[in-house]
Amino acid sequence: MIKKVTVISSFLVLIVLFQSPSKAEFIDTSQDSRELQYQDTIMLLLPIDELIKKYYSRILTTNPTVYPYDIKVTKVQRIGQFRSFHFIYTLEVEPTVGPHIAVGKDRLVFEIAPTIPSLIKLNKFEHLSTYELPPNWKHILR
Structure with missing residues (x-):
């Protein structure tokens, strides 16, 4: 009995001591920052919600929401010479329903230019993946 307790205790101590550190990125949303300003500006200027609602209306009976912190800017490309005002923005978004239940992942490519x-x-609008809904949310599937 003592041997089992010692082995289990040793195993638990090893797990706690040798855990790899979390790589999750913390974004402080209690204060304004450059990143939050960019996320909010992108939400304000680009028709992300409209495009997401249009796509998911074929799959779901309720409209999903995209929150600013669920937008990842994966690439920004300047077209033309230095200081031109022609850009290609590539975004990845994860729309959610209800209490922040992610329903999928999508890539949107926008061209922004004065011309x-x-x-x-x-x-381009590319649906990357559909996530499994919890059993109590399956009723919103078409």
Whole structure:
């Protein structure tokens, strides 16, 4: 009996001591920051919510929401010479329903330039993955 307790205790101590550190990135949302300003500006200027609602209306009976902190800017490319105002923004978003239940992951590629009539053009919408909903949320599937 003492041997089992010693082995289990030793195993638990090893697990606690040799855990790899978490790589999760903490974003302080209690104070304004450059990153939060960019996320909020992107939400304000780009028609992300409209595009997400349009796509997921074929799959879900309720509209998902994209929160600013669920937008990841994966690439920004300047088209043309230095200091031109023509950009390609590649974003990845994770729309959610209810109490922040992610329903999928999507990639949106926007072109932003003064030569485009509305300044913004969606070049590509790519649905990357669909996430499994918990049993108590399956009723919103079409």
